[in-house]
């Protein structure tokens with residue numbers, strides 16, 4: 190059960206640049222030791238034509254939230270939430286995950302405090318660390334700190350967080366109405382009406398207040414956060430870039446990743462500047478963005494899509510990767526799989542994984558195809574079976 194050796198044949202291997210239609214693969218000491226075409230060495234297990242892909246690498250998931258805070262006033266034990274979430278992540282074929290935790294309160298200090306997923310980040314990060322340190326998790330966990338730049342306490346909380354935890358990715362989010370993700374205020378109101386169920390007059394007052402806070406805080410807070418990321422050597426991501434000015438700012442900040450650009454022009458400029466463009470896998474699966482912004486497949490057609498992220502549905506990552514070639518004819522399977530493996534690995538400096546290549550970590554997923562639907566049958570992390 191705990192072995193990290195593995196030898197199998199009769200498998201379709203998806204390499205980073207081509208597919209071996211019928212091949213074999215050997216894992217030794219948790220690493221990919223050998224692979225090739227045709228029949229494997231004696232003793233190889235028969236994979237019955239299933240597909241082997243590298244373990245998926247997920248950079249932006251907030252799926253821990255429904256496990257920890259499943260109903261408005263219900264909070265689950267952080268450790269139990271982490272373990273249930275981790276199982277779902279691994280069963281979705283994800284072997285490396287950046288857990289997105291947010292700093293920066295929406296509630297101003299003069300308003301009554303309310304417990305939420307966002308206010309409990311320290312507790313959740315402690316549970317994630319404890320689970321990883323005790324080797325209780327199936328996936329390899331890293332932290333992604335999402336910083337809401339207009340929040341009053343974003344800088345102090347980010348600093349406090351970094352003094353306690355190792356963070357591998359920081360994203361700069363600004364959800365001020367009228368720009369970026371919510372350029373169309375009417376679409377934001379539709380979303381808020383459902384979520385907040387308050388009269389429109391009150392919602393419009395919130396809009397005005399948020400715009401005011403943006404003018405006061407966005408500039409200095411963003412500069413402080415960029416400086417913090419640089420001081421700690423943490424990879425930086427911009428978020429919801431909509432205009433060329435946003436992209437220029439991200440270039441100036443040294444961002445390596447552009448999360449969810451909302452327009453073709455922002456995505457194109459980011460990609461051409463060497464910033465890897467990340468889009469939501471649910472956007473691919475659903476055929477569009479839930480907030481009415483640019484379609485991920487439109488960016489893929491232009492050649493500007495680098496990375497997919499499962500965002501709020503872990504299983505969407507493998508689905509989207511296998512769907513892309515049929516939705517975008519210029520994309521072949523190796524390129525589609527790269528958006529969920531090698532590209533996110535390179536963007537975050539994880540050069541030891543993300544492809545089927547000699548000497549890389551044996552993070553592997555065995556996938557059966559049920560018609561066109563990928564089914565995760567087994568997952569190895571460093572050669573050890575975790576699913």
Ligand SMILES: [Fe+2]
Pocket residue numbers: 362364370428429449
């Ligand atoms: Fe956003």
